[in-house]
Amino acid sequence: MIRSLYTAASGMKAQQFQVDTIANNIANVNTSGFKKSRLSFRSLLYQTYREPGLPLANNQNDVTGLQIGSGTEVSGSRKMMLQGVLEATGGQRDLAVRGEGFFEVQLPNGETRYTRNGTFRQDFNGRLVTAEGYLLTDQVTVPPDTLGISVSNDGQVFALEENNLLTQIGTIRLHIFANPTGLKAMGGNYYAPTVSSGPPQQRQPGVQGAGAIEQGYLERSNVETVDELVALIVAQRNYEVNSRAIRVSDEMLQQVNQLVR
Amino acid sequence: MNVGLYRTVAAMRTNQQRIEVISSNIANSETTGFKRMLHVAHGSANWAKDGEHQQVVTGTRLDLSQGVLQRTGEDLDLALDGPGFFVLEGDRGLTLTREGAFGLTQNGVLVSGDGRAVQWEGGRGILEWGVGGIKVDANGDVTQDGLPVGRIRIVDVLGADPVEPDETGGYRLRPGSALVDSEAIVTQGFQERANVQNIDELVELIAAQRAFDSAAQAFRTIDQSYRRLHS
Numbered sequence: 001m002i003r004s005l006y007t008a009a010s011g012m013k014a015q016q017f018q019v020d021t022i023a024n025n026i027a028n029v030n031t032s033g034f035k036k037s038r039l040s041f042r043s044l045l046y047q048t049y050r051e052p053g054l055p056l057a058n059n060q061n062d063v064t065g066l067q068i069g070s071g072t073e074v075s076g077s078r079k080m081m082l083q084g085v086l087e088a089t090g091g092q093r094d095l096a097v098r099g100e101g102f103f104e105v106q107l108p109n110g111e112t113r114y115t116r117n118g119t120f121r122q123d124f125n126g127r128l129v130t131a132e133g134y135l136l137t138d139q140v141t142v143p144p145d146t147l148g149i150s151v152s153n154d155g156q157v158f159a160l161e162e163n164n165l166l167t168q169i170g171t172i173r174l175h176i177f178a179n180p181t182g183l184k185a186m187g188g189n190y191y192a193p194t195v196s197s198g199p200p201q202q203r204q205p206g207v208q209g210a211g212a213i214e215q216g217y218l219e220r221s222n223v224e225t226v227d228e229l230v231a232l233i234v235a236q237r238n239y240e241v242n243s244r245a246i247r248v249s250d251e252m253l254q255q256v257n258q259l260v261r
Numbered sequence: 262m263n264v265g266l267y268r269t270v271a272a273m274r275t276n277q278q279r280i281e282v283i284s285s286n287i288a289n290s291e292t293t294g295f296k297r298m299l300h301v302a303h304g305s306a307n308w309a310k311d312g313e314h315q316q317v318v319t320g321t322r323l324d325l326s327q328g329v330l331q332r333t334g335e336d337l338d339l340a341l342d343g344p345g346f347f348v349l350e351g352d353r354g355l356t357l358t359r360e361g362a363f364g365l366t367q368n369g370v371l372v373s374g375d376g377r378a379v380q381w382e383g384g385r386g387i388l389e390w391g392v393g394g395i396k397v398d399a400n401g402d403v404t405q406d407g408l409p410v411g412r413i414r415i416v417d418v419l420g421a422d423p424v425e426p427d428e429t430g431g432y433r434l435r436p437g438s439a440l441v442d443s444e445a446i447v448t449q450g451f452q453e454r455a456n457v458q459n460i461d462e463l464v465e466l467i468a469a470q471r472a473f474d475s476a477a478q479a480f481r482t483i484d485q486s487y488r489r490l491h492s
Contacts, residue, residue, distance in 0.1 A: 004284035011288030041292040042430035064320025069285030179364050198367040238290055241459045245284040248470045255477040
């Protein structure tokens with residue numbers, strides 16, 4: 001059987017994954033704090049038909065050998081943790097991270113997740129929560145009758161009271177990872193640590209490698225639509241070329257069938 | 262017995278191999294650091310005396326030419342400009358690779374995408390993770406926040422057809438070849454694309470298909486002449 005049928009099919013499958021990934025990136029172009037994914041591929045096993053240097057007929061030595069690859073596979077996807085553009089929103093509860101680091105939030109079941117989406121709200125108790133209602137682990141409770149809150153670059157949160165006094169009501173810390181590209185995307189723009197990412201390291205914003213917190217800004221997604229569209233075109237063309245290889249293999253088999261009529 | 266019949270079969274087999282090699286190249290056109298295979302075929306020197314055996318000697322050879330460098334902006338994406346390889350330590354010996362998409366373990370060890378440690382010149386350099394500030398210069402010298410960490414080992418290979426693909430997507434040294442220092446330039450924040458040009462592969466693909474067709478046609482012609490002889 002012709003191996004190239006399967007080889008080219010593996011190429012088509014890989015390109016399909018590529019298009020899936022690009023489509024997800026494009027779909028999230030307006031998601032705050034979204035990080036684009038990138039796939040990487042690796043070549044599959046090579047079949048060694050003949051080792052180089054083997055003697056052939058007529059006292060010749062084979063100088064090249066014969067090794068044929070069997071295609072490609074997706075070796076993994078990486079989250080590209082490049083900084084997204086900070087967009088001014090003016091919202092007092094909109095926080096963006098300039099530099100490394102994630103906010104830590106608590107799920108209702110007690111698990112922790114990490115996010116760069118700093119669109120916070122207040123719940124009925126005045127506590128800062130994400131848009132989904134998950135609590136910020138560094139609890140910040142805004143007292144009633146507060147005129148406004150102010151968050152400094154190093155994460156200290158102050159409440160402005162009616163008598164124009166500033167009272168510190170909490171400190172927001174960031175969490176950094178050895179290898180943030182190894183974080184597991186959990187949907188909803190949340191990440192969970194893995195063996196590859198390493199455990200979270202709590203840092204005060206602005207020191208020891210952690211980024212600074214910017215109040216009144218949101219981090220836009222780091223997806224560049226133009227780059228993604230170019231990648232989409234390339235993936236489509238590669239898909240076509242692979243399918244062409246399948247067609248050629250098929251036509252060869254047809255020829256073989258017609259050898260003896 | 263007419264040797265032509267066997268020769269046409271040999272020609273078909275050769276072109277089938279060619280298409281298998283081309284398909285593998287095409288399938289890997291997006292594989293970082295991939296090097297295409299060339300299919301080579303040449304006639305046997307004593308073909309006239311050896312008339313009834315396969316006339317074509319085929320083989321494959323790696324085309325180690327440079328791939329295009331593409332910017333990624335990641336600190337630990339390193340690409341080589343010029344001939345050379347990074348060296349990875351594995352359970353089954355050293356692996357040579359041009360896929361420089363590296364990561365850091367919690368212990369600060371520089372590793373490949375599948376977790377194998379990258380070799381350094383002299384002692385293994387340990388980076389501090391979670392801090393950033395990693396700079397790699399053209400020679401492979403690594404600094405973090407301005408402090409020297411060490412130099413990543415880059416090797417070149419000497420010999421005719423010196424490396425072959427191994428099981429991990431990298432390359433291993435062939436017997437009789439040697440490792441030497443490399444002159445390749447290390448570029449940080451880039452990855453090397455496969456050196457596969459789809460146009461070239463497509464042209465090769467069509468050429469191989471037509472050659473296969475011609476051989477099949479020759480087979481049929483010879484076969485039909487036998488039939489006339491027997492009838």
